[in-house]
Amino acid sequence: MRTVLTTCPFCACGCGLYVQTEDGRPIGVMPSENHPVSLGKISDRGWHTHQATAATERLGQPLVRRDGALQPASWDEALDVAAERISALKSTGKALGLLGSARATNEENFLLGKLARAALGTNNIDFSLRAAHGPLMSGLQKALGGCPAGATIPDIAKCQVILLWEGNIAYSHPRAAVAVMMAVKAGARLVTAGYKRTQMSQLAALHIHVAPGAEGELVDEMLAHIVRAGLQNEGFARARCAGYDALVEWASRVQISQQAAQAAEWYAEAERAAVMFGSTLASAGGESNTAALVSLAALTGHLGRPGSVLLPLVGRSNVRGACDMGVGPDVLPGHVSIADAEARQRLEKAWGRPISAEPGLDAQAMMTGARALIALADDPATGLPAGKAAMDMMRQMDFVVAIDSFPTSVTEVADVVLPAASYAETDGTYTNMEGRVQRLRACVQPAGEARPAYRIVCDLAARLGYQMSYGSPADVLNEIASVTPAYSGLSYEKIEKSVGVLTNSIRNGRGKVQLQAAEVKRVTDEQYPLALTIEGAFDWGSDPLVIYSPILARDYLSERKLYPKGHVEMSREDADNVGVRQNWPVRIASRKGEATLPVVIREDLQAGTMVVPFAFRDFAADVFGGERVVAVRAERAEGG
Amino acid sequence: MQVGTPRIIGRGKLNQWVAHLMSRAEVIAPTAGQTGDVLFLPIESPEQVAWQFENTLHPPKQFLLPQTEPIVAIRRNEGYEVEPIYDERKRIIFAVRNCDVSGIKYLDQVQNYELTDAYYAKRRQNTMLISLACNRPCERCFCICSGSGPFLEEGYDLQLTDMGGKFLAEPGTEQGEAVLAEAAGLFEPASDRDTRRRHELEEAARASFADYTCHFASAMRRISTRKVDESLWASMGDWCLQCGGCNLICPTCYCFSVKDRAVDGVVMRQRMWDSCQYAAFTLEASGHNPRPDRKDRMKRRFFHKVSAQYTMRDGMVGCVGCGRCITVCMGTTDMPAIARGVRKGVWNG
Numbered sequence: 001m002r003t004v005l006t007t008c009p010f011c012a013c014g015c016g017l018y019v020q021t022e023d024g025r026p027i028g029v030m031p032s033e034n035h036p037v038s039l040g041k042i043s044d045r046g047w048h049t050h051q052a053t054a055a056t057e058r059l060g061q062p063l064v065r066r067d068g069a070l071q072p073a074s075w076d077e078a079l080d081v082a083a084e085r086i087s088a089l090k091s092t093g094k095a096l097g098l099l100g101s102a103r104a105t106n107e108e109n110f111l112l113g114k115l116a117r118a119a120l121g122t123n124n125i126d127f128s129l130r131a132a133h134g135p136l137m138s139g140l141q142k143a144l145g146g147c148p149a150g151a152t153i154p155d156i157a158k159c160q161v162i163l164l165w166e167g168n169i170a171y172s173h174p175r176a177a178v179a180v181m182m183a184v185k186a187g188a189r190l191v192t193a194g195y196k197r198t199q200m201s202q203l204a205a206l207h208i209h210v211a212p213g214a215e216g217e218l219v220d221e222m223l224a225h226i227v228r229a230g231l232q233n234e235g236f237a238r239a240r241c242a243g244y245d246a247l248v249e250w251a252s253r254v255q256i257s258q259q260a261a262q263a264a265e266w267y268a269e270a271e272r273a274a275v276m277f278g279s280t281l282a283s284a285g286g287e288s289n290t291a292a293l294v295s296l297a298a299l300t301g302h303l304g305r306p307g308s309v310l311l312p313l314v315g316r317s318n319v320r321g322a323c324d325m326g327v328g329p330d331v332l333p334g335h336v337s338i339a340d341a342e343a344r345q346r347l348e349k350a351w352g353r354p355i356s357a358e359p360g361l362d363a364q365a366m367m368t369g370a371r372a373l374i375a376l377a378d379d380p381a382t383g384l385p386a387g388k389a390a391m392d393m394m395r396q397m398d399f400v401v402a403i404d405s406f407p408t409s410v411t412e413v414a415d416v417v418l419p420a421a422s423y424a425e426t427d428g429t430y431t432n433m434e435g436r437v438q439r440l441r442a443c444v445q446p447a448g449e450a451r452p453a454y455r456i457v458c459d460l461a462a463r464l465g466y467q468m469s470y471g472s473p474a475d476v477l478n479e480i481a482s483v484t485p486a487y488s489g490l491s492y493e494k495i496e497k498s499v500g501v502l503t504n505s506i507r508n509g510r511g512k513v514q515l516q517a518a519e520v521k522r523v524t525d526e527q528y529p530l531a532l533t534i535e536g537a538f539d540w541g542s543d544p545l546v547i548y549s550p551i552l553a554r555d556y557l558s559e560r561k562l563y564p565k566g567h568v569e570m571s572r573e574d575a576d577n578v579g580v581r582q583n584w585p586v587r588i589a590s591r592k593g594e595a596t597l598p599v600v601i602r603e604d605l606q607a608g609t610m611v612v613p614f615a616f617r618d619f620a621a622d623v624f625g626g627e628r629v630v631a632v633r634a635e636r637a638e639g640g
Numbered sequence: 641m642q643v644g645t646p647r648i649i650g651r652g653k654l655n656q657w658v659a660h661l662m663s664r665a666e667v668i669a670p671t672a673g674q675t676g677d678v679l680f681l682p683i684e685s686p687e688q689v690a691w692q693f694e695n696t697l698h699p700p701k702q703f704l705l706p707q708t709e710p711i712v713a714i715r716r717n718e719g720y721e722v723e724p725i726y727d728e729r730k731r732i733i734f735a736v737r738n739c740d741v742s743g744i745k746y747l748d749q750v751q752n753y754e755l756t757d758a759y760y761a762k763r764r765q766n767t768m769l770i771s772l773a774c775n776r777p778c779e780r781c782f783c784i785c786s787g788s789g790p791f792l793e794e795g796y797d798l799q800l801t802d803m804g805g806k807f808l809a810e811p812g813t814e815q816g817e818a819v820l821a822e823a824a825g826l827f828e829p830a831s832d833r834d835t836r837r838r839h840e841l842e843e844a845a846r847a848s849f850a851d852y853t854c855h856f857a858s859a860m861r862r863i864s865t866r867k868v869d870e871s872l873w874a875s876m877g878d879w880c881l882q883c884g885g886c887n888l889i890c891p892t893c894y895c896f897s898v899k900d901r902a903v904d905g906v907v908m909r910q911r912m913w914d915s916c917q918y919a920a921f922t923l924e925a926s927g928h929n930p931r932p933d934r935k936d937r938m939k940r941r942f943f944h945k946v947s948a949q950y951t952m953r954d955g956m957v958g959c960v961g962c963g964r965c966i967t968v969c970m971g972t973t974d975m976p977a978i979a980r981g982v983r984k985g986v987w988n989g
Contacts, residue, residue: 003673003679025903029707043881046883047888184989199881551918
């Protein structure tokens with residue numbers, strides 16, 4: 001029996017745990033009591049880290065599509081076919097798209113970026129979860145200008161006031177939820193804002209209902225109250241921020257609710273306070289909402305104050321890392337804009353190839369704009385808001401290469417499948433939502449013929465006429481450190497010594513914080529009086545690490561089995577008004593289209609809001625028409 | 641229950657003895673992990689034993705009830721060939737704390753109700769327990785409240801007590817006595833002074849528990865007579881994140897699920913640890929869930945652990961006071977906290 005200390009591959013909290021193996025097979029998990037994030041506490045997902053990698057369904061054989069069916073091939077055959085077809089498409093000027101992933105390591109994401117920009121000369125690189133979570137990071141980057149961001153999960157537990165813009169962090173980020181609970185237990189005031197009474201809102205001193213899409217309204221009211229009640233740190237605001245006078249002028253016109261005023265006062269007066277915000281805040285105007293939160297922290301002097309926290313709750317394990325590695329059509333490693341000539345030159349020198357200053361296609365645009373796709377551990381059909389429609393779009397492409405450890409919708413439509421070593425079979429690093437770069441360690445040998453993805457990317461690049469050669473992922477991190485300022489000085493040795501290293505990927509500069517209000521988007525009107533939203537921006541039930549872990553699959557997929565055609569959630573009051581009972585079909589119509597779904601009546605929803613879980617968004621795709629929040633009307637459908 | 645005679649071994653001879661034990665069985669002992677965590681693992685040399693440890697966060701129960709346990713191999717030939725998989729490795733769990741010995745004693749009973757679980761039984765028959773008594777309680781434990789430590793009178797094969805420069809070894813079974821006899825050259829008979837000293841250490845340990853207590857009796861009375869308000873369970877449930885950690889690290893929890901997975905072309909039926917705190921643990925095929933909410937699942941857990949009904953059947957509460965749930969809990973709903981909430985009828989997180 002062996003144990004290997006590694007990082008939990010599920011959410012972005014990044015807990016430390018040991019995977020136990022026997023006879024080369026993963027058999028169990030032990031939480032690490034001394035790990036700085038987990039401190040002995042890991043979630044249900046973390047406890048089952050050992051299961052997915054041992055799944056029967058693992059990909060362990062290269063596959064090439066012949067006569068319409070995927071058939072076993074040798075590595076050389078599969079890589080040759082992939083390189084030939086990609087070269088051919090490239091030479092005819094067809095657009096290529098590359099997808100990195102929030103479940104791939106920093107090293108894998110970085111090399112995929114290098115493959116795209118240096119070997120293939122394209123900025124068409126992205127990952128599916130960036131659409132929903134990227135704005136939290138880029139909003140911070142754009143608003144901060146230069147003040148230090150970031151704070152640690154343990155810091156949250158010591159805060160006196162916590163503002164939580166909620167999805168449902170008990171579910172999405174359990175380790176951060178623990179820190180919030182510890183703070184509340186120690187007497188902190190918790191303010192939750194959202195459209196549902198979640199578990200955390202039950203512990204809150206104040207829960208503020210915000211309609212979906214109108215999250216920014218509350219931020220604005222708090223900002224306005226701070227200015228009007230004189231709660232701002234004016235010295236800091238004038239010295240370190242831009243746009244102060246305009247904000248003061250704007251504040252005089254804002255109507256402020258009592259709840260917002262209360263929350264603003266608690267926040268401004270606290271010595272140590274936390275603002276935590278997740279994908280619900282990104283549902284409409286993510287960047288502007290994030291920027292307004294930065295303004296809130298800056299105005300009150302919490303920005304950069306030791307002990308105060310401003311934390312983006314990005315969804316999956318390595319969302320932050322993928323963003324840091326420049327997996328985006330308009331960014332280079334380190335969140336540097338593609339327009340930054342100096343940064344481009346630095347990379348051009350290191351990589352020996354010119355880099356275009358023209359932003360590429362994002363993941364959504366690739367689905368229709370690219371003729372060929374290389375997807376590394378990404379799955380647009382489960383990650384993109386477009387849902388299953390993405391699968392049909394991928395089928396229309398000329399050529400699709402899937403590099404993954406597990407079957408996904410991409411491997412289903414792919415022309416070439418290259419089996420990759422899993423999270424438990426490869427070395428690498430993840431960057432958690434705090435910015436902590438941590439080691440993922442190989443615990444067992446790769447399944448079948450699977451190879452570490454960093455090697456697959458290098459092999460592909462070599463066949464495309466671009467040499468990338470690394471002895472191990474440690475060498476890749478050395479290169480990352482040499483071209484990414486925020487990661488400079490990082491090495492496996494350094495990470496090893498301190499169980500992870502906190503980086504600050506938000507660029508430090510001398511710029512000022514741009515004070516600004518949020519974008520407010522009220523969608524409803526008299527004709528369409530209900531706000532319908534897609535809940536969450538990510539669904540664990542469609543993640544291979546959950547699907548292929550038996551215990552987790554049972555829990556996370558049970559809802560889907562009960563509702564094979566999806567459902568829509570309604571408050572008791574709205575359901576009574578419409579005249580529907582539990583499981584009756586309800587027809588929902590927006591200006592974009594309509595759909596009929598069984599209804600689930602929820603006591604934790606307030607009247608006026610209807611919810612379609614992210615997992616069921618495909619069943620209401622016509623109603624949403626590409627938006628995350630739409631105004632609808634509902635009526636009882638036949639059969640009810 | 642003493643079998644045979646207590647003996648003394650000098651600290652300097654311990655490694656030699658451990659090496660001898662390693663020659664007769666796989667020795668599982670507390671070892672130092674990468675971040676300073678102490679983990680029970682098979683050792684490859686006597687020097688690996690971490691003598692200075694309070695207790696591990698992960699209990700050694702996994703060596704009797706593994707987190708993943710292949711139980712049947714199914715091969716398809718002309719028909720089906722079904723072969724049970726027994727683990728009959730000879731093992732010694734060394735320097736195991738007495739709370740864990742008590743946990744194993746509890747599991748021994750449970751696995752033998754009505755039908756004996758053959759998989760557990762084979763492992764257990766081949767496993768020897770050499771415990772290390774606790775001279776002082778660890779930060780989180782309350783074993784004194786469930787009679788499962790810090791020293792025991794039975795349940796172990798051998799009980800060691802750290803007496804400073806030497807260790808007292810008390811055999812609790814014939815097997816324990818035999819192991820001492822085998823290594824007779826390393827041990828010498830304990831004097832009356834040694835046995836007196838051991839009892840003084842036990843008294844001192846018992847006296848130093850201070851506030852680390854858990855009042856099972858009054859909690860039990862309220863739980864068993866349904867005097868706990870539903871709203872109290874609901875408030876307590878709000879502080880549980882359903883990670884299942886309390887179950888998985890609990891020395892007395894034994895629930896599992898079964899799944900067939902193909903391994904190298906052979907279908908392996910596996911048992912895997914499961915938690916009654918997971919929402920779909922009791923979900924029925926019809927879609928009905930008898931314990932749909934957090935409060936229902938929490939109530940069930942504590943009914944099993946501290947109700948009079950189960951205590952009468954098992955002869956002890958379903959808690960050995962190791963306090964691991966205090967550390968592992970992702971919320972604040974560990975055993976002493978819930979017992980306190982139930983006893984006082986109020987919950988403040």
